[in-house]
Amino acid sequence: MLKILVVDDHAVVRSGLMSLLNGKHSMEVIGEAADGKEGIQAAELLKPDVVLMDLNMPHGMDGLTATTELKRLMPDLAVLVLTMHDDDEYLFRAIHAGASGYILKSAPHEELLTAIRSVASGNAYLYPTATKRLMSEYIERLKHGENIGPYESLSEREKEVLSLIAKGFSNKEIAEQLIISVKTVESHKSNVMEKLGLKTRPELVKFAVKKGLLNFE
Known part of the structure; x- marks a missing residue:
């Protein structure tokens, strides 16, 4: 049973994810948090397999800062960013923060389940159009001879x-x-x-x- 922590400032979103995941698909939501700071505390206490992390939480620590801190404290923890932002800047910043995956809140339920299983297994997950954009940018940079190093x-x-x-x-x-x-x-x-x-x-x-x-x- 995969143990999942949901971090999102909207109670309706947290409730919906719990209804979708709890006791189904070999997944269980073991905790929830309304901002990044609460999420870090809950993760340290509950030891989830996957954290579903929102990015914009205006009334507390944001998701990017929380992801960075979580990866520092718990390097093996899988953080899956679940956001409404279909935006390259947010995507790259999430990856740099240490997120294992990035998926949109508008994604079908089956895609979310696939993403959770993927990051829980130690793999990365990006929604399909993001993967295509990343590959296109990488190829363009190679064409222009850019040094893509550490x-x-x-x-x-x-x-x-x-x-x-x-x-x-x-x-x-x-x-x-x-x-x-x-x-x-x-x-x-x-x-x-x-x-x-x-x-x-x-x-x-x-x-x-x-x-x-x-x-x-």
Whole structure:
């Protein structure tokens, strides 16, 4: 039985997902949360197999921040973003945050079930049109000779954090500059180190120098 946690600020959506999934298809909704912070707390307590994560939760921690933090705390946890946003920017940001999958709320029930099973098995899942767009962009970048390496896999915020760390700013100073929490800075730093295959701060600085990121203007 797959254990599922639903994180969405709309009670009607949570209720509908529970009705769809509970006790059916070898799935069970073991908890629900109305924002990212509650979702993190519930995940740590309940240990689900899959978290269904909404992106926009205006009255609490958003889904992208929560996904990043969940993957830091529970690296093996599968997070499936369930959203109304059919938008490349949200898609890429969700992937960079560590989501295992991305599916639209308008998707048929059978597609949602397939996506849940896929991410629970350790695989990735993107809705069909998103996969097509990603492949098209990748091919175009290859055609234009772009270097698609570890640095290019970083989100814009992760690149900002990398540059500021390399310049010697503390986590607290970076948090103040970017108007985010220290914990979020630490999460971005962890993601950067993992994506770049770096272990220490000196290695990070050396990488930043090679990339020409130490412009102090």
